[in-house]
Amino acid sequence: MSETQTQPPSHGKTALKLVGVVVTMGALAWAAVPFYDWFCRVTGFGGTTNTAETGSDVILDRTIKIKFDASLERDMPWQFKPTVHEVEIRIGETGLAFYEAHNPTDVPVAGSASYNVAPFNAGGYFTKIDCFCFEEQVLMPGETVLMPVTFFVDPEIVDDAEAAANSHITLSYTFYEIDMPEPAETAAYLPAVDPVPQPQSYN
Secondary structure, eight states, X not given: OOOOOOOOOOHHHHHHHHHHHHHHHHHHHXXXXXXXXXXXXXXXXXXXXXXXXXXXXXXXXOEEEEEEEEEEOTTOOOEEEESOSEEEEETTOOEEEEEEEEOOSSSOEEEEEEEXXXXXGGTTTEEXXXXXXXXXXXXXTTOEXXXXXXXXXXXXXXXXXXXXXXXXXXXXXXXXXXXXXXXXXXXXXSOXXXXXXXXXXXX
16 A cells, blocks of 8 residues: 655745735725725714715704814924814805815925814714815915805704704814825916905805
8 A cells, every 4th residue: 555645845935825815805995995984974974974966955053153263283284274163064065164274484385184073973964065184285385265165964863863953063174294296297286377266254
């Protein structure tokens, strides 16, 4: 009777398996980013807002207060603040708010803003039509800009007992410094001659 000989493991096959695992994990991690972003936008998880191209077709008589907050990541040299800290609007009404950013340094500084809405359960009902979040912003030395945010609170919030109990919603932006764009691209950020739009007043 012949004896069965055990073959030594193939190092080549082991390496291929390891590469396959790494590639699979990388693909899953890459896919998880857009999936998580989609999940947050649909559910409002973590205070993520919804977005829309136009305002709401329904405006209720009920009002809600919108508070605005601004902060800077560590080492971000800008000055950053909302022009008003609170407004009261009707649910479904399109609101317009402005944030002011100033570069007090003697060099151009590039930045980008992330945002959050609190309470978290209101995130799915706070809908932004237009905003400056996640867009590259470059301020020249001494430059000050006003950045608009157009939004509304989805009337469906009144059908959510937990979210409807909120007396106010806080929209927070945090600016952090990013790498400067290429010199040719920086020219596009030179101050414009158009007049700065004025903040909207609420009665």
